[in-house]
Structures are given as C-alpha cells and as structure tokens.
Amino acid sequence: MLDLLKLRKRHGRPVIKDLRRAEVKAPFRGFPLLREGACPDGCDQCLRACPTGALSIRPLRLDLGACLFCGDCETACPAGMVRSTPAHRLGASKRETLRIGPGETAASFAAKAIGSRREIRRLFGRSLKLRQVSAAGCNGCEMELGACGNVNFDMGRFGVDFVASPRHADGLVLTGPISRNMSPALKDAYRSLGTPRVVVAAGACAIHGGLFAESVDLDRSFLAETPIDLFVPGCPPHPLTFIRAVLDFLGR
Numbered sequence: 608m609l610d611l612l613k614l615r616k617r618h619g620r621p622v623i624k625d626l627r628r629a630e631v632k633a634p635f636r637g638f639p640l641l642r643e644g645a646c647p648d649g650c651d652q653c654l655r656a657c658p659t660g661a662l663s664i665r666p667l668r669l670d671l672g673a674c675l676f677c678g679d680c681e682t683a684c685p686a687g688m689v690r691s692t693p694a695h696r697l698g699a700s701k702r703e704t705l706r707i708g709p710g711e712t713a714a715s716f717a718a719k720a721i722g723s724r725r726e727i728r729r730l731f732g733r734s735l736k737l738r739q740v741s742a743a744g745c746n747g748c749e750m751e752l753g754a755c756g757n758v759n760f761d762m763g764r765f766g767v768d769f770v771a772s773p774r775h776a777d778g779l780v781l782t783g784p785i786s787r788n789m790s791p792a793l794k795d796a797y798r799s800l801g802t803p804r805v806v807v808a809a810g811a812c813a814i815h816g817g818l819f820a821e822s823v824d825l826d827r828s829f830l831a832e833t834p835i836d837l838f839v840p841g842c843p844p845h846p847l848t849f850i851r852a853v854l855d856f857l858g859r
C-alpha cells in the first residue's frame with residue numbers, strides 16, 4: 608500500500624489542468640512554416656519527397672489537409688524553405704484555409720482558421736455528443752480520438768464526448784479514407800443523426816485520402832454530398848489538436 612501511494616505521488620497529477628495553454632514539444636511536428644522567397648532554380652526535391660502530393664512549388668504552397676507531418680520535405684529541401692514547428696492548433700472550418708503559403712505563422716493561422724457560429728454555440732456550446740465512424744482508418748486516428756477522453760486530456764470536462772450510436776449523437780467524426788465497403792455505413796450513420804448536426808473530418812485520410820488517395824477502392828462521394836463543419840489535420844491528429852479545434856468551433 609505504501610509503495611502504491613509513493614508511486615501515485617511520483618506520477619503527480621496526470622490531468623492537464625488548462626488545455627488551452629497546453630503546449631506540445633518537439634519532436635512533435637505541427638504547423639509548418641514556409642519561407643518567403645524563391646526556391647533554387649530547377650529544384651523539386653520537396654515534391655519528390657512528399658508521399659501525398661501536399662506541396663506545390665512556384666509558388667510554394669502546402670496543404671495541411673493532405674500533409675502527414677512526416678518532415679520529409681524539410682529534410683529534402685536544400686534551401687530550408689519548410690520548417691516544422693510544434694504548434695498544434697491546426698483545425699479549420701473551411702477546406703481552402705488549410706492551404707497555406709509563405710509568411711503564414713501558426714498564430715496567424717489559428718486566429719482565423721475556425722469560425723464559431725452563433726447557432727452552434729447556442730445548441731452545442733455546453734454539450735456536444737459525437738459518434739466516431741472509422742471509414743477504413745488504420746486505427747491511428749481512432750486511438751488518438753480515444754485518448755481525448757483519457758485522464759490526461761479529459762475532453763469530457765467540456766461536455767464533449769464520444770457516444771456509442773449516431774442516434775445519441777449531435778455530430779459525426781469521420782476518420783479514414785472511406786473505402787467503398789464503408790461508404791454506405793458512413794452515409795447511414797450520417798442520416799441517423801438528428802438535425803442540426805455537425806460533421807468533423809479528422810486526419811489526412813478523411814480530409815484528403817492521405818496515403819490512400821489514389822486507391823480505386825475508395826468511395827469519397829460522402830464528402831461531395833455532405834457539408835463538413837470542421838477539418839482537423841494530422842496523421843493522426845494529436846488529442847490537443849482535436850480538442851482545441853472543437854473548443855474553438857464551439858466558441859469555448
């Protein structure tokens with residue numbers, strides 16, 4: 608018993624007291640900074656290194672929705688045009704906001720990326736129940752979303768929880784690239800939600816297709832048919848990235 612008490616004392620308080628001020632440290636790779644100025648003539652090393660086609664050059668642009676945050680472009684670039692930072696606020700309300708360019712900072716991105724709507728704040732500001740649908744995800748996103756509710760992150764303190772059925776949910780969180788087999792089940796889950804409803808796309812696979820974007824076994828028609836309220840980049844998204852995006856979306 609004494610040993611157990613000593614162990615508890617050594618562990619300290621596992622809960623993160625103020626999630627809004629919490630920081631993630633390197634080697635976590637979050638918001639990438641793109642340097643102003645021209646790439647060296649003829650260079651396309653970053654394009655060759657990028658596994659998902661998230662980059663374009665001349666002008667230099669990076670799609671946070673497609674990015675796996677692998678850091679390969681940073682390593683490949685001989686001119687230091689891309690530099691990762693550990694800034695974890697990556698969520699956005701609009702898909703196009705995720706396409707960033709030179710000069711954009713983590714702070715300038717976070718300040719404008721998520722708009723909080725009055726109706727959403729009124730209806731869900733104090734309680735948001737979410738049904739997670741893994742549409743052929745690798746389980747990375749699913750594990751990190753599961754971690755949002757653990758004793759460290761304790762997302763439930765904000766009234767935001769995952770529930771077991773779309774019938775009990777105010778919104779749906781999509782993970783995975785959406786295989787043809789999962790597409791009908793995803794659409795069924797969406798139709799089972801009440802209205803108004805919230806849809807969150809979490810992870811590179813859900814937002815863009817990620818590593819599987821070119822697969823013939825995907826059916827991503829759900830994204831064309833359904834308004835998405837919140838995009839949360841990452842492969843997988845860090846729990847703080849997800850929680851912070853939801854809180855910003857709820858105006859909390």
Ligand code: SF4
Nearest residue numbers: 657674675677678680
């Ligand atoms: S960090 Fe993102 S943009 Fe860079 S190579 Fe990896 S996936 Fe591509």
Ligand code: SF4
Nearest residue numbers: 744745747748810812
């Ligand atoms: S985004 Fe990455 S972690 Fe999430 S399902 Fe796809 S491959 Fe897995």
